[in-house]
Amino acid sequence: MTTAQPPVSRFPVPALAEMPDDIRERVEAVQEKSGFVPNVFLVLAHRPDEFRAFFAYHDALMDKPGNLTKAEREMIVVATSNLNQCQYCVVAHGAILRIRAKNKLIADQVAVNYRKADISDSQKAMIDFAVKVSSEAYKVGDSDLQTLNSHGFTEEDAWDIAAISAFFGLSNRLANVTSMRPNDEFYALGR
Template structure:
């Protein structure tokens, strides 16, 4: 298995705002996802990355659920052959959808996955943005409108796809490995305290 090509910085050596955010994540999920430390080696880029991430993935407006958003990331990350994002976001997808199988199905072939027709149309569009954005046509919008998605929702699908295209490429070239904890999340019931 390839190794991480850039050493992870020590949490103690990070700027206070970044360290505080990473500790919040650690308190919430029980570990520090490698992406938080890997990007922290360049604090200005870390701040920009997570500001855009949060604007796309944590927003309350629109018709995309958190599960929809993670589904987009998982499917397009698989198309980009990004191990880190498929495993990490697949874990989050399993949790949001309360379905231990959906992430694997979506990562392998969303057209055969046990998802709604609306989600299938959403992923068809995301995959086209991922693999052939130059070929997007008005008919692609019409197909999504038929499922109740408006132009702002379509922008969100495209923006999530594009943003994680950047993330996929960073993770792959740098050799980021998924934390072992991600593999079981949403598959095995969480231990009760």
């Protein structure tokens, strides 16, 4: 006996054919590349203008060149999303982290307790800062930037870490409110 899959969101999810052309084309490109459509694209397509703004900022943060590697950017997402209890982002970005780091264990380690994960001291300092931004941004001060600097991070890196943490705080909250489900495909990626 098979059980029906729960819905991917508690809000309406438009059919692909109902989406504006630019959004449908983006969703189809993601589907072609990954072999499935991550539910975040379907859920956020409910509000097209916000979809466009969300992914424009996402891409500006996560795909830009800089000192932070793509794997380090995903570490920030996984650790702060765990702090925010966002199942979707921990699972989805955990899969991306495993792929980008070429390490099948790292996402689980970072999600559960990054301080004991097999990552560098500088990466732990990076996540310490990201977690502080996520939970107590009002306490961030010059000493935090000095700590990052002592681990080789620049002022621009600090901005990137903070922006990723802040952006995914928004994402985590939307995912939790919409009851966004991680795609089953994410669980096996990079393992």
